[in-house]
Amino acid sequence: MKSDIKAEGAQIQKAYLSLFSGIGGLEHPSIPPVLFCEQDAECHVVIKGRELNRDITIHNDIRDLHVPPLASFVVGGWPCQDISSAGKQVGLSGNRSGLFFDMLRVAVASGAHTIIGENVPNLLTLKGGADFEAAKLAVRNYGFNHISWRILSAREFGLPQDRNRLFIVASKHPSHALALHCDIPPHSAHKETPEVHGFYWTGGKRSICYSTGYVPALKVGATDNRGRGTVAVFDGRIARKLTVAENLALQGFSDIPISGMAPSTLLRMAGNAVAKPVGQFVVSSVMNACPPSGMRSGFSLRSSSGYFDSEVEWAIDHKPSYLASNLGDFLEPGKHQPLSAQASAGLIVRSVRSATPMPTELFDVLYRQSLDRGGKIHPSRGDSLAAFTEMLPKIVEYRNKLGGMAKWGGN
Missing domain, CATH: 3.40.50.150 (Vaccinia Virus protein VP39)
Structure with a gap:
Protein backbone atom coordinates (compact mmCIF):
# COMPACT_ATOMS: atom_id res chain seq x y z
CA MET A 1 0.00 0.00 0.00
CA SER A 188 26.24 21.08 -34.44
CA ALA A 189 25.02 23.69 -36.93
CA HIS A 190 28.33 25.54 -37.25
CA LYS A 191 28.47 25.31 -41.03
CA GLU A 192 27.42 28.52 -42.78
CA THR A 193 25.74 28.73 -46.18
CA PRO A 194 26.22 32.38 -47.19
CA GLU A 195 25.03 31.73 -50.75
CA VAL A 196 21.47 31.06 -49.57
CA HIS A 197 19.17 33.85 -48.40
CA GLY A 198 15.71 34.12 -46.87
CA PHE A 199 13.08 36.86 -47.10
CA TYR A 200 9.34 37.58 -46.89
CA TRP A 201 7.84 37.39 -50.37
CA THR A 202 4.67 38.97 -48.95
CA GLY A 203 6.67 41.96 -47.67
CA GLY A 204 7.73 45.16 -49.39
CA LYS A 205 5.58 47.72 -47.61
CA ARG A 206 8.17 47.45 -44.87
CA SER A 207 11.40 45.48 -44.73
CA ILE A 208 11.37 42.07 -46.41
CA CYS A 209 13.76 40.91 -43.64
CA TYR A 210 16.38 39.75 -46.14
CA SER A 211 18.71 37.37 -44.31
CA THR A 212 21.85 35.48 -45.28
CA GLY A 213 22.20 31.88 -44.14
CA TYR A 214 18.84 31.84 -42.35
CA VAL A 215 15.21 32.82 -42.87
CA PRO A 216 13.02 35.34 -41.05
CA ALA A 217 10.46 33.92 -38.61
CA LEU A 218 7.90 31.60 -40.14
CA LYS A 219 4.36 32.86 -39.71
CA VAL A 220 0.85 32.28 -40.95
CA GLY A 221 -0.07 34.32 -44.02
CA ALA A 222 -1.40 37.67 -42.93
CA THR A 223 -3.55 38.49 -45.96
CA ASP A 224 -5.90 35.55 -46.35
CA ASN A 225 -5.50 33.54 -43.10
CA ARG A 226 -5.40 30.31 -45.13
CA GLY A 227 -2.03 29.23 -43.79
CA ARG A 228 0.06 30.06 -46.85
CA GLY A 229 3.79 30.24 -46.24
CA THR A 230 5.18 33.77 -46.28
CA VAL A 231 8.90 32.96 -46.45
CA ALA A 232 10.93 32.57 -49.63
CA VAL A 233 14.54 31.65 -50.34
CA PHE A 234 17.00 32.97 -52.93
CA ASP A 235 20.09 31.10 -54.10
CA GLY A 236 21.31 33.55 -56.74
CA ARG A 237 19.39 31.81 -59.53
CA ILE A 238 15.74 31.66 -58.50
CA ALA A 239 13.57 33.10 -55.74
CA ARG A 240 11.01 30.58 -54.49
CA LYS A 241 8.72 29.80 -51.58
CA LEU A 242 9.83 27.34 -48.95
CA THR A 243 8.27 23.93 -49.42
CA VAL A 244 5.96 22.45 -46.79
CA ALA A 245 8.67 20.02 -45.66
CA GLU A 246 11.17 22.87 -45.35
CA ASN A 247 8.77 24.90 -43.21
CA LEU A 248 8.32 21.96 -40.84
CA ALA A 249 12.05 21.19 -40.72
CA LEU A 250 12.86 24.79 -39.78
CA GLN A 251 10.62 24.34 -36.74
CA GLY A 252 12.18 20.99 -35.83
CA PHE A 253 9.26 18.85 -37.07
CA SER A 254 10.84 16.79 -39.85
CA ASP A 255 9.13 13.75 -38.32
CA ILE A 256 5.63 14.91 -39.33
CA PRO A 257 4.42 13.13 -42.49
CA ILE A 258 3.23 15.61 -45.10
CA SER A 259 0.88 13.23 -46.92
CA GLY A 260 -2.79 13.18 -46.03
CA MET A 261 -3.09 16.85 -45.04
CA ALA A 262 -3.55 19.97 -47.15
CA PRO A 263 -0.34 22.00 -47.59
CA SER A 264 -2.10 25.08 -46.18
CA THR A 265 -2.96 23.12 -43.01
CA LEU A 266 0.64 22.00 -42.49
CA LEU A 267 1.97 25.51 -43.15
CA ARG A 268 -0.47 26.95 -40.63
CA MET A 269 0.61 24.38 -38.04
CA ALA A 270 4.28 25.13 -38.64
CA GLY A 271 3.76 28.90 -38.44
CA ASN A 272 1.87 28.65 -35.14
CA HIS A 318 23.78 35.06 -20.45
CA LYS A 319 26.88 34.28 -22.47
CA PRO A 320 26.27 34.56 -26.23
CA SER A 321 25.20 31.43 -28.09
CA TYR A 322 26.26 30.41 -31.58
CA LEU A 323 23.52 31.32 -34.07
CA ALA A 324 22.81 28.85 -36.85
CA SER A 325 23.34 30.12 -40.42
CA ASN A 326 23.22 26.81 -42.29
CA LEU A 327 20.00 27.38 -44.22
CA GLY A 328 21.27 25.35 -47.16
CA ASP A 329 21.22 22.20 -45.02
CA PHE A 330 17.46 22.56 -44.53
CA LEU A 331 16.50 23.01 -48.19
CA GLU A 332 15.25 20.11 -50.28
CA PRO A 333 17.46 19.28 -53.27
CA GLY A 334 16.12 19.24 -56.79
CA LYS A 335 14.35 21.62 -59.11
CA HIS A 336 11.82 24.00 -57.58
CA GLN A 337 9.22 26.32 -59.04
CA PRO A 338 10.20 30.00 -58.76
CA LEU A 339 7.84 32.58 -57.35
CA SER A 340 5.08 33.23 -59.86
CA ALA A 341 5.13 36.28 -62.09
CA GLN A 342 2.26 37.63 -60.01
CA ALA A 343 4.09 37.18 -56.69
CA SER A 344 7.40 38.49 -58.05
CA ALA A 345 5.75 41.55 -59.58
CA GLY A 346 3.77 42.19 -56.41
CA LEU A 347 6.92 42.28 -54.28
CA ILE A 348 8.60 44.68 -56.69
CA VAL A 349 5.52 46.94 -56.83
CA ARG A 350 5.21 47.11 -53.03
CA SER A 351 8.92 47.80 -52.62
CA VAL A 352 8.90 50.58 -55.22
CA ARG A 353 5.82 52.22 -53.73
CA SER A 354 7.31 52.20 -50.23
CA ALA A 355 10.88 52.95 -51.40
CA THR A 356 12.02 49.92 -49.40
CA PRO A 357 15.35 48.73 -50.83
CA MET A 358 16.28 45.15 -51.63
CA PRO A 359 19.54 43.56 -52.81
CA THR A 360 20.23 44.26 -56.48
CA GLU A 361 20.72 40.61 -57.37
CA LEU A 362 17.35 39.70 -55.84
CA PHE A 363 15.60 42.49 -57.73
CA ASP A 364 17.04 41.34 -61.05
CA VAL A 365 15.84 37.77 -60.53
CA LEU A 366 12.39 38.93 -59.41
CA TYR A 367 12.19 41.16 -62.48
CA ARG A 368 12.96 38.24 -64.80
CA GLN A 369 10.41 36.08 -62.99
CA SER A 370 7.83 38.88 -63.33
CA LEU A 371 8.12 38.64 -67.11
CA ASP A 372 7.35 34.90 -67.21
CA ARG A 373 3.56 35.03 -67.54
CA GLY A 374 3.01 31.38 -68.40
CA GLY A 375 1.72 30.34 -64.97
CA LYS A 376 -1.77 30.48 -63.49
CA ILE A 377 -2.95 33.94 -62.43
CA HIS A 378 -4.83 33.93 -59.11
CA PRO A 379 -7.49 36.48 -58.12
CA SER A 380 -6.07 39.16 -55.83
CA ARG A 381 -7.16 42.40 -54.22
CA GLY A 382 -4.66 44.32 -56.32
CA ASP A 383 -3.63 43.43 -59.86
CA SER A 384 0.11 43.35 -59.37
CA LEU A 385 0.87 42.56 -63.02
CA ALA A 386 -1.13 45.57 -64.25
CA ALA A 387 0.51 47.77 -61.60
CA PHE A 388 3.93 46.45 -62.63
CA THR A 389 3.32 47.51 -66.24
CA GLU A 390 1.94 50.93 -65.26
CA MET A 391 4.83 51.60 -62.89
CA LEU A 392 7.62 50.49 -65.21
CA PRO A 393 9.32 53.93 -65.38
CA LYS A 394 9.32 54.11 -61.56
CA ILE A 395 10.60 50.53 -61.39
CA VAL A 396 13.52 51.43 -63.66
CA GLU A 397 14.26 54.47 -61.49
CA TYR A 398 14.10 52.31 -58.34
CA ARG A 399 16.47 49.76 -59.85
CA ASN A 400 18.99 52.42 -60.86
CA LYS A 401 18.99 53.74 -57.29
CA LEU A 402 19.86 50.25 -56.04
CA GLY A 403 23.10 50.50 -58.05
CA GLY A 404 25.22 47.71 -59.42
CA MET A 405 25.16 48.94 -63.03
CA ALA A 406 25.91 52.24 -64.71
CA LYS A 407 22.35 52.39 -66.00
CA TRP A 408 19.62 49.77 -66.07
CA GLY A 409 16.87 49.75 -68.65
CA GLY A 410 14.87 46.69 -67.66
CA ASN A 411 16.15 44.42 -70.41
Whole structure:
Protein backbone atom coordinates (compact mmCIF):
# COMPACT_ATOMS: atom_id res chain seq x y z
CA MET A 1 0.00 0.00 0.00
CA LYS A 2 2.78 2.43 0.95
CA SER A 3 4.68 1.59 -2.25
CA ASP A 4 1.55 2.31 -4.32
CA ILE A 5 1.17 5.73 -2.65
CA LYS A 6 4.85 6.46 -3.18
CA ALA A 7 4.65 5.48 -6.86
CA GLU A 8 1.55 7.63 -7.34
CA GLY A 9 3.32 10.58 -5.69
CA ALA A 10 6.33 10.18 -7.97
CA GLN A 11 4.04 10.06 -10.99
CA ILE A 12 2.29 13.27 -10.00
CA GLN A 13 5.68 14.89 -9.36
CA LYS A 14 6.55 14.42 -13.06
CA ALA A 15 3.04 15.06 -14.38
CA TYR A 16 2.26 18.07 -16.56
CA LEU A 17 -0.63 19.44 -18.58
CA SER A 18 -0.11 20.69 -22.11
CA LEU A 19 -2.42 23.60 -22.95
CA PHE A 20 -2.72 25.27 -26.38
CA SER A 21 -0.79 22.18 -27.50
CA GLY A 22 -0.68 22.81 -31.25
CA ILE A 23 1.49 20.11 -32.81
CA GLY A 24 3.53 19.65 -29.68
CA GLY A 25 6.57 21.93 -29.58
CA LEU A 26 6.36 22.85 -25.90
CA GLU A 27 6.76 19.40 -24.34
CA HIS A 28 9.22 17.20 -22.51
CA PRO A 29 11.24 15.19 -25.07
CA SER A 30 10.45 11.80 -23.50
CA ILE A 31 7.55 12.26 -21.05
CA PRO A 32 4.04 12.79 -22.46
CA PRO A 33 1.65 15.12 -20.65
CA VAL A 34 -1.25 13.68 -18.68
CA LEU A 35 -3.62 15.80 -20.78
CA PHE A 36 -3.50 17.81 -24.00
CA CYS A 37 -5.80 20.77 -24.60
CA GLU A 38 -6.13 21.94 -28.20
CA GLN A 39 -9.05 23.27 -30.26
CA ASP A 40 -7.69 22.46 -33.71
CA ALA A 41 -8.90 18.97 -34.70
CA GLU A 42 -6.20 18.72 -37.37
CA CYS A 43 -3.54 19.20 -34.71
CA HIS A 44 -5.15 16.26 -32.86
CA VAL A 45 -4.17 14.03 -35.78
CA VAL A 46 -0.51 15.04 -35.45
CA ILE A 47 -0.53 14.66 -31.66
CA LYS A 48 -2.09 11.20 -31.79
CA GLY A 49 0.26 10.18 -34.58
CA ARG A 50 3.09 9.94 -32.06
CA GLU A 51 3.37 6.61 -30.27
CA LEU A 52 4.08 8.35 -26.97
CA ASN A 53 0.73 10.19 -27.06
CA ARG A 54 -1.74 7.58 -28.29
CA ASP A 55 -3.34 6.94 -24.91
CA ILE A 56 -3.41 10.58 -23.80
CA THR A 57 -6.74 12.44 -23.74
CA ILE A 58 -7.09 15.62 -25.78
CA HIS A 59 -9.50 18.21 -24.35
CA ASN A 60 -10.91 20.62 -26.92
CA ASP A 61 -11.40 23.95 -25.16
CA ILE A 62 -9.53 25.41 -22.20
CA ARG A 63 -12.53 27.59 -21.36
CA ASP A 64 -14.53 24.57 -20.20
CA LEU A 65 -11.63 22.66 -18.65
CA HIS A 66 -12.75 22.95 -15.02
CA VAL A 67 -11.58 19.69 -13.44
CA PRO A 68 -8.13 18.95 -14.88
CA PRO A 69 -6.02 15.98 -13.75
CA LEU A 70 -3.55 16.49 -10.91
CA ALA A 71 -0.23 17.81 -12.19
CA SER A 72 2.93 19.50 -10.96
CA PHE A 73 3.51 21.58 -14.09
CA VAL A 74 1.30 23.33 -16.60
CA VAL A 75 2.79 24.37 -19.95
CA GLY A 76 1.28 26.38 -22.78
CA GLY A 77 2.01 28.85 -25.53
CA TRP A 78 -1.18 30.87 -25.24
CA PRO A 79 -2.47 32.89 -28.24
CA CYS A 80 -0.36 35.91 -29.20
CA GLN A 81 -2.70 37.68 -31.64
CA ASP A 82 -3.66 40.45 -29.18
CA ILE A 83 -0.04 40.92 -28.07
CA SER A 84 1.88 40.71 -31.34
CA SER A 85 3.20 43.92 -32.88
CA ALA A 86 1.44 42.82 -36.10
CA GLY A 87 -1.98 42.92 -34.38
CA LYS A 88 -4.11 45.51 -32.59
CA GLN A 89 -2.07 45.10 -29.39
CA VAL A 90 -5.00 45.15 -26.99
CA GLY A 91 -2.96 42.74 -24.86
CA LEU A 92 -4.29 40.48 -22.15
CA SER A 93 -7.68 42.17 -22.30
CA GLY A 94 -8.22 40.64 -25.74
CA ASN A 95 -10.41 37.59 -26.26
CA ARG A 96 -7.54 35.43 -27.49
CA SER A 97 -4.49 36.52 -25.51
CA GLY A 98 -6.72 36.89 -22.46
CA LEU A 99 -6.82 33.07 -22.35
CA PHE A 100 -3.66 33.45 -20.26
CA PHE A 101 -5.98 33.80 -17.28
CA ASP A 102 -7.69 30.51 -18.17
CA MET A 103 -4.26 28.87 -18.21
CA LEU A 104 -3.66 30.25 -14.70
CA ARG A 105 -7.09 29.03 -13.58
CA VAL A 106 -6.39 25.51 -14.86
CA ALA A 107 -2.96 25.50 -13.20
CA VAL A 108 -4.52 26.34 -9.83
CA ALA A 109 -7.24 23.71 -10.28
CA SER A 110 -4.64 21.03 -11.13
CA GLY A 111 -2.59 21.76 -8.02
CA ALA A 112 0.47 22.61 -10.13
CA HIS A 113 3.41 24.35 -8.51
CA THR A 114 4.94 25.64 -11.77
CA ILE A 115 3.61 27.28 -14.93
CA ILE A 116 5.64 27.45 -18.14
CA GLY A 117 4.31 29.94 -20.69
CA GLU A 118 5.37 31.05 -24.16
CA ASN A 119 4.46 34.13 -26.17
CA VAL A 120 5.97 36.90 -28.30
CA PRO A 121 8.65 39.24 -26.89
CA ASN A 122 6.33 42.22 -27.37
CA LEU A 123 4.61 41.24 -24.10
CA LEU A 124 7.59 42.68 -22.17
CA THR A 125 7.11 46.20 -23.55
CA LEU A 126 3.43 46.32 -24.57
CA LYS A 127 1.65 49.30 -22.96
CA GLY A 128 4.89 50.28 -21.31
CA GLY A 129 5.17 46.85 -19.71
CA ALA A 130 1.75 47.12 -18.02
CA ASP A 131 0.46 43.78 -19.32
CA PHE A 132 3.58 41.95 -18.24
CA GLU A 133 3.18 43.47 -14.78
CA ALA A 134 -0.48 42.36 -14.77
CA ALA A 135 0.59 38.81 -15.60
CA LYS A 136 3.19 38.85 -12.82
CA LEU A 137 0.65 40.12 -10.32
CA ALA A 138 -1.94 37.53 -11.39
CA VAL A 139 0.36 34.55 -10.82
CA ARG A 140 1.66 35.97 -7.53
CA ASN A 141 -1.89 36.21 -6.24
CA TYR A 142 -1.97 32.40 -6.36
CA GLY A 143 1.42 31.86 -4.74
CA PHE A 144 3.62 31.57 -7.84
CA ASN A 145 6.07 34.06 -6.38
CA HIS A 146 9.23 33.10 -8.27
CA ILE A 147 9.10 34.33 -11.88
CA SER A 148 11.72 33.99 -14.60
CA TRP A 149 11.59 35.06 -18.22
CA ARG A 150 13.96 34.74 -21.15
CA ILE A 151 13.87 35.46 -24.87
CA LEU A 152 15.26 32.52 -26.83
CA SER A 153 15.97 32.27 -30.56
CA ALA A 154 15.50 29.17 -32.70
CA ARG A 155 18.93 29.95 -34.17
CA GLU A 156 20.48 29.25 -30.75
CA PHE A 157 19.22 25.67 -31.09
CA GLY A 158 20.52 24.83 -34.56
CA LEU A 159 17.51 26.00 -36.59
CA PRO A 160 18.42 28.72 -39.15
CA GLN A 161 15.26 30.73 -38.50
CA ASP A 162 15.21 34.16 -36.84
CA ARG A 163 12.41 33.23 -34.47
CA ASN A 164 12.58 34.90 -31.06
CA ARG A 165 10.08 33.92 -28.39
CA LEU A 166 9.52 34.88 -24.77
CA PHE A 167 9.37 32.06 -22.23
CA ILE A 168 8.02 32.70 -18.74
CA VAL A 169 8.21 30.39 -15.72
CA ALA A 170 6.15 31.16 -12.62
CA SER A 171 6.73 28.75 -9.75
CA LYS A 172 6.25 28.25 -6.04
CA HIS A 173 9.83 26.94 -5.96
CA PRO A 174 12.82 29.12 -6.92
CA SER A 175 14.79 26.13 -8.26
CA HIS A 176 12.24 25.50 -11.03
CA ALA A 177 11.90 29.18 -11.95
CA LEU A 178 15.66 29.78 -12.07
CA ALA A 179 16.16 26.67 -14.22
CA LEU A 180 14.98 28.70 -17.21
CA HIS A 181 18.37 30.42 -17.00
CA CYS A 182 20.50 27.29 -17.41
CA ASP A 183 23.07 26.87 -20.18
CA ILE A 184 21.80 26.26 -23.72
CA PRO A 185 23.28 22.98 -24.98
CA PRO A 186 25.73 23.25 -27.90
CA HIS A 187 24.46 22.33 -31.36
CA SER A 188 26.24 21.08 -34.44
CA ALA A 189 25.02 23.69 -36.93
CA HIS A 190 28.33 25.54 -37.25
CA LYS A 191 28.47 25.31 -41.03
CA GLU A 192 27.42 28.52 -42.78
CA THR A 193 25.74 28.73 -46.18
CA PRO A 194 26.22 32.38 -47.19
CA GLU A 195 25.03 31.73 -50.75
CA VAL A 196 21.47 31.06 -49.57
CA HIS A 197 19.17 33.85 -48.40
CA GLY A 198 15.71 34.12 -46.87
CA PHE A 199 13.08 36.86 -47.10
CA TYR A 200 9.34 37.58 -46.89
CA TRP A 201 7.84 37.39 -50.37
CA THR A 202 4.67 38.97 -48.95
CA GLY A 203 6.67 41.96 -47.67
CA GLY A 204 7.73 45.16 -49.39
CA LYS A 205 5.58 47.72 -47.61
CA ARG A 206 8.17 47.45 -44.87
CA SER A 207 11.40 45.48 -44.73
CA ILE A 208 11.37 42.07 -46.41
CA CYS A 209 13.76 40.91 -43.64
CA TYR A 210 16.38 39.75 -46.14
CA SER A 211 18.71 37.37 -44.31
CA THR A 212 21.85 35.48 -45.28
CA GLY A 213 22.20 31.88 -44.14
CA TYR A 214 18.84 31.84 -42.35
CA VAL A 215 15.21 32.82 -42.87
CA PRO A 216 13.02 35.34 -41.05
CA ALA A 217 10.46 33.92 -38.61
CA LEU A 218 7.90 31.60 -40.14
CA LYS A 219 4.36 32.86 -39.71
CA VAL A 220 0.85 32.28 -40.95
CA GLY A 221 -0.07 34.32 -44.02
CA ALA A 222 -1.40 37.67 -42.93
CA THR A 223 -3.55 38.49 -45.96
CA ASP A 224 -5.90 35.55 -46.35
CA ASN A 225 -5.50 33.54 -43.10
CA ARG A 226 -5.40 30.31 -45.13
CA GLY A 227 -2.03 29.23 -43.79
CA ARG A 228 0.06 30.06 -46.85
CA GLY A 229 3.79 30.24 -46.24
CA THR A 230 5.18 33.77 -46.28
CA VAL A 231 8.90 32.96 -46.45
CA ALA A 232 10.93 32.57 -49.63
CA VAL A 233 14.54 31.65 -50.34
CA PHE A 234 17.00 32.97 -52.93
CA ASP A 235 20.09 31.10 -54.10
CA GLY A 236 21.31 33.55 -56.74
CA ARG A 237 19.39 31.81 -59.53
CA ILE A 238 15.74 31.66 -58.50
CA ALA A 239 13.57 33.10 -55.74
CA ARG A 240 11.01 30.58 -54.49
CA LYS A 241 8.72 29.80 -51.58
CA LEU A 242 9.83 27.34 -48.95
CA THR A 243 8.27 23.93 -49.42
CA VAL A 244 5.96 22.45 -46.79
CA ALA A 245 8.67 20.02 -45.66
CA GLU A 246 11.17 22.87 -45.35
CA ASN A 247 8.77 24.90 -43.21
CA LEU A 248 8.32 21.96 -40.84
CA ALA A 249 12.05 21.19 -40.72
CA LEU A 250 12.86 24.79 -39.78
CA GLN A 251 10.62 24.34 -36.74
CA GLY A 252 12.18 20.99 -35.83
CA PHE A 253 9.26 18.85 -37.07
CA SER A 254 10.84 16.79 -39.85
CA ASP A 255 9.13 13.75 -38.32
CA ILE A 256 5.63 14.91 -39.33
CA PRO A 257 4.42 13.13 -42.49
CA ILE A 258 3.23 15.61 -45.10
CA SER A 259 0.88 13.23 -46.92
CA GLY A 260 -2.79 13.18 -46.03
CA MET A 261 -3.09 16.85 -45.04
CA ALA A 262 -3.55 19.97 -47.15
CA PRO A 263 -0.34 22.00 -47.59
CA SER A 264 -2.10 25.08 -46.18
CA THR A 265 -2.96 23.12 -43.01
CA LEU A 266 0.64 22.00 -42.49
CA LEU A 267 1.97 25.51 -43.15
CA ARG A 268 -0.47 26.95 -40.63
CA MET A 269 0.61 24.38 -38.04
CA ALA A 270 4.28 25.13 -38.64
CA GLY A 271 3.76 28.90 -38.44
CA ASN A 272 1.87 28.65 -35.14
CA ALA A 273 4.17 26.13 -33.45
CA VAL A 274 6.80 26.51 -30.77
CA ALA A 275 10.13 25.49 -32.32
CA LYS A 276 10.57 21.94 -31.07
CA PRO A 277 14.17 21.99 -29.74
CA VAL A 278 13.55 25.30 -27.98
CA GLY A 279 10.34 24.14 -26.30
CA GLN A 280 11.84 20.82 -25.26
CA PHE A 281 14.86 22.56 -23.75
CA VAL A 282 12.67 24.85 -21.68
CA VAL A 283 10.30 22.16 -20.40
CA SER A 284 12.96 19.58 -19.57
CA SER A 285 15.24 22.16 -17.90
CA VAL A 286 12.45 23.51 -15.70
CA MET A 287 11.04 20.10 -14.81
CA ASN A 288 14.53 18.88 -13.85
CA ALA A 289 15.33 22.10 -11.94
CA CYS A 290 18.63 22.43 -13.82
CA PRO A 291 21.12 24.78 -12.13
CA PRO A 292 21.06 28.31 -13.57
CA SER A 293 24.14 29.84 -15.18
CA GLY A 294 23.09 33.42 -15.95
CA MET A 295 24.57 36.29 -13.96
CA ARG A 296 22.42 38.84 -12.13
CA SER A 297 23.58 42.14 -13.57
CA GLY A 298 21.18 44.69 -12.10
CA PHE A 299 17.87 45.12 -10.35
CA SER A 300 14.72 47.14 -11.00
CA LEU A 301 15.67 47.15 -14.68
CA ARG A 302 13.44 45.43 -17.26
CA SER A 303 15.56 43.14 -19.41
CA SER A 304 14.94 40.52 -22.10
CA SER A 305 16.07 37.97 -19.54
CA GLY A 306 15.16 38.37 -15.89
CA TYR A 307 14.03 37.01 -12.55
CA PHE A 308 11.57 38.35 -10.00
CA ASP A 309 11.69 37.31 -6.36
CA SER A 310 10.72 38.98 -3.08
CA GLU A 311 9.63 42.24 -4.71
CA VAL A 312 12.97 42.65 -6.55
CA GLU A 313 13.36 42.30 -10.32
CA TRP A 314 16.78 41.26 -11.60
CA ALA A 315 18.23 41.43 -15.10
CA ILE A 316 19.99 38.18 -16.00
CA ASP A 317 22.92 38.16 -18.44
CA HIS A 318 23.78 35.06 -20.45
CA LYS A 319 26.88 34.28 -22.47
CA PRO A 320 26.27 34.56 -26.23
CA SER A 321 25.20 31.43 -28.09
CA TYR A 322 26.26 30.41 -31.58
CA LEU A 323 23.52 31.32 -34.07
CA ALA A 324 22.81 28.85 -36.85
CA SER A 325 23.34 30.12 -40.42
CA ASN A 326 23.22 26.81 -42.29
CA LEU A 327 20.00 27.38 -44.22
CA GLY A 328 21.27 25.35 -47.16
CA ASP A 329 21.22 22.20 -45.02
CA PHE A 330 17.46 22.56 -44.53
CA LEU A 331 16.50 23.01 -48.19
CA GLU A 332 15.25 20.11 -50.28
CA PRO A 333 17.46 19.28 -53.27
CA GLY A 334 16.12 19.24 -56.79
CA LYS A 335 14.35 21.62 -59.11
CA HIS A 336 11.82 24.00 -57.58
CA GLN A 337 9.22 26.32 -59.04
CA PRO A 338 10.20 30.00 -58.76
CA LEU A 339 7.84 32.58 -57.35
CA SER A 340 5.08 33.23 -59.86
CA ALA A 341 5.13 36.28 -62.09
CA GLN A 342 2.26 37.63 -60.01
CA ALA A 343 4.09 37.18 -56.69
CA SER A 344 7.40 38.49 -58.05
CA ALA A 345 5.75 41.55 -59.58
CA GLY A 346 3.77 42.19 -56.41
CA LEU A 347 6.92 42.28 -54.28
CA ILE A 348 8.60 44.68 -56.69
CA VAL A 349 5.52 46.94 -56.83
CA ARG A 350 5.21 47.11 -53.03
CA SER A 351 8.92 47.80 -52.62
CA VAL A 352 8.90 50.58 -55.22
CA ARG A 353 5.82 52.22 -53.73
CA SER A 354 7.31 52.20 -50.23
CA ALA A 355 10.88 52.95 -51.40
CA THR A 356 12.02 49.92 -49.40
CA PRO A 357 15.35 48.73 -50.83
CA MET A 358 16.28 45.15 -51.63
CA PRO A 359 19.54 43.56 -52.81
CA THR A 360 20.23 44.26 -56.48
CA GLU A 361 20.72 40.61 -57.37
CA LEU A 362 17.35 39.70 -55.84
CA PHE A 363 15.60 42.49 -57.73
CA ASP A 364 17.04 41.34 -61.05
CA VAL A 365 15.84 37.77 -60.53
CA LEU A 366 12.39 38.93 -59.41
CA TYR A 367 12.19 41.16 -62.48
CA ARG A 368 12.96 38.24 -64.80
CA GLN A 369 10.41 36.08 -62.99
CA SER A 370 7.83 38.88 -63.33
CA LEU A 371 8.12 38.64 -67.11
CA ASP A 372 7.35 34.90 -67.21
CA ARG A 373 3.56 35.03 -67.54
CA GLY A 374 3.01 31.38 -68.40
CA GLY A 375 1.72 30.34 -64.97
CA LYS A 376 -1.77 30.48 -63.49
CA ILE A 377 -2.95 33.94 -62.43
CA HIS A 378 -4.83 33.93 -59.11
CA PRO A 379 -7.49 36.48 -58.12
CA SER A 380 -6.07 39.16 -55.83
CA ARG A 381 -7.16 42.40 -54.22
CA GLY A 382 -4.66 44.32 -56.32
CA ASP A 383 -3.63 43.43 -59.86
CA SER A 384 0.11 43.35 -59.37
CA LEU A 385 0.87 42.56 -63.02
CA ALA A 386 -1.13 45.57 -64.25
CA ALA A 387 0.51 47.77 -61.60
CA PHE A 388 3.93 46.45 -62.63
CA THR A 389 3.32 47.51 -66.24
CA GLU A 390 1.94 50.93 -65.26
CA MET A 391 4.83 51.60 -62.89
CA LEU A 392 7.62 50.49 -65.21
CA PRO A 393 9.32 53.93 -65.38
CA LYS A 394 9.32 54.11 -61.56
CA ILE A 395 10.60 50.53 -61.39
CA VAL A 396 13.52 51.43 -63.66
CA GLU A 397 14.26 54.47 -61.49
CA TYR A 398 14.10 52.31 -58.34
CA ARG A 399 16.47 49.76 -59.85
CA ASN A 400 18.99 52.42 -60.86
CA LYS A 401 18.99 53.74 -57.29
CA LEU A 402 19.86 50.25 -56.04
CA GLY A 403 23.10 50.50 -58.05
CA GLY A 404 25.22 47.71 -59.42
CA MET A 405 25.16 48.94 -63.03
CA ALA A 406 25.91 52.24 -64.71
CA LYS A 407 22.35 52.39 -66.00
CA TRP A 408 19.62 49.77 -66.07
CA GLY A 409 16.87 49.75 -68.65
CA GLY A 410 14.87 46.69 -67.66
CA ASN A 411 16.15 44.42 -70.41
